[in-house]
Amino acid sequence: MMRSSAVIVLAVILVAIASIASAQECEESVHIDVYDGTIEIHHIQARYNCCAWLDIEVVQDGYTIDVIEWERFEAGPCYCLCCFDSEVTIAGLDPGDYTVTVWKTYNNFDGSWEFISAGTWTVRVEGNAQPSVIASYVPCAETGAPETVASWGVIKALYE
Numbered sequence: 001m002m003r004s005s006a007v008i009v010l011a012v013i014l015v016a017i018a019s020i021a022s023a024q025e026c027e028e029s030v031h032i033d034v035y036d037g038t039i040e041i042h043h044i045q046a047r048y049n050c051c052a053w054l055d056i057e058v059v060q061d062g063y064t065i066d067v068i069e070w071e072r073f074e075a076g077p078c079y080c081l082c083c084f085d086s087e088v089t090i091a092g093l094d095p096g097d098y099t100v101t102v103w104k105t106y107n108n109f110d111g112s113w114e115f116i117s118a119g120t121w122t123v124r125v126e127g128n129a130q131p132s133v134i135a136s137y138v139p140c141a142e143t144g145a146p147e148t149v150a151s152w153g154v155i156k157a158l159y160e
Contacts, residue, residue, distance in 0.1 A: 026045040026046065026081075026083035027044075027045050028043075028044065028045050028046055028083075028118065029043075029044045029045065030042065030044070030102055031044065032100060032123055034123045034124065034125055034126075035127070036126070036127035036128060036129050037091060037093050037094075037095070037125060037126075038089060038092075038125070038129045039065070039089075039090045039093060039100065040087065040089045040090075041067055041089075041090075041100065041102060042085070042087050043067075043069065043084075043085065043086045043087070043088075043102055043118060044085050045083035045084070045085065046069065046085075046086065046104055046118065047084075048071050048081065048082070048084050048106075049071060049073070049077045049078060049080070049081060050080040050082045051073060051074075051075070051076065051078035052071045052072060052073055052077070052084075053072050053074070053137075054069050054071065054084060054086055054137040055069075055070040055072045056068070056070070056086055056088060056136075056137065057070065058088060058090060058133050058135065060090070063096050063097060063098045063099065064099045064101075065090065065098055065099070065100045065101070066100075066101050067088050067100065067101070067103065068103045068105060068115075069086060069102070069103065069104050069105060069137075070113075071104075071105055072107075077107075077109075082139060083139075084137055084138065084139050085137065085138050086135070086136065086137040086138075087134075087135070087136055088133070088134070088135045089132070089133070089134045089135075090132075090133050091129040091131060091133070092128075092130055092131025092132060093125045094125070095125055095126050095128075096124070096125060097122055097123070097124050097125075098122070098123050098124075098125055099121070099122050100120065100121050100122075101119070101120040102117070102119060103115050103116070103117055104117075
C-alpha cells in the first residue's frame with residue numbers, strides 16, 4: 001500500500017512537472033562579455049528537450065570561434081521542452097577581432113543532426129590571459145519536486 005501511494009504521488013508530480021515544462025516559454029538571448037584575452041558567452045533560455053543534457057564544444061579556427069551545444073540523452077527524450085542556460089569562457093586569446101557563432105543542435109534520432117544558429121557576433125579582444133576553456137549549463141525549468149522526495153533523474157526515468 002505504501003509503495004503504490006508513493007508511485008501515485010510521483011505520477012502526480014511527474015504530470016505537474018510535464019505540464020509546467022511542456023508549457024514553458026523560453027526568451028532566448030545571447031550575451032557576450034569580453035575582457036583581458038577572454039570571451040564569455042552566456043546563452044540564456046535555449047530551448048531543448050527536458051531530458052537532454054548539453055555537451056558544449058568550442059571550435060576555434062584563428063579568429064573564428066564556434067560554440068556548439070549538442071543535445072545529448074542518457075535514456076532518450078521526454079515529451080517536453082524546457083529552457084537551458086549555458087556559459088562558456090574562452091581565455092588565452094590573442095588580441096584582435098573575433099567572429100563568434102553559437103550553434104544549437106538537435107538530435108533527429110535517425111543518425112542526422114539539425115544545426116540552428118543562435119546568432120553570430122564580432123567582438124574585439126584586448127589584453128592577455130592564461131589559456132583555458134570552461135563550459136557549463138543549467139536546465140532552467142523550475143519544478144516543485146523537492147530533491148529529497150525524488151531526484152530529477154528519477155522523475156525523468158519515470159516519465160519515460
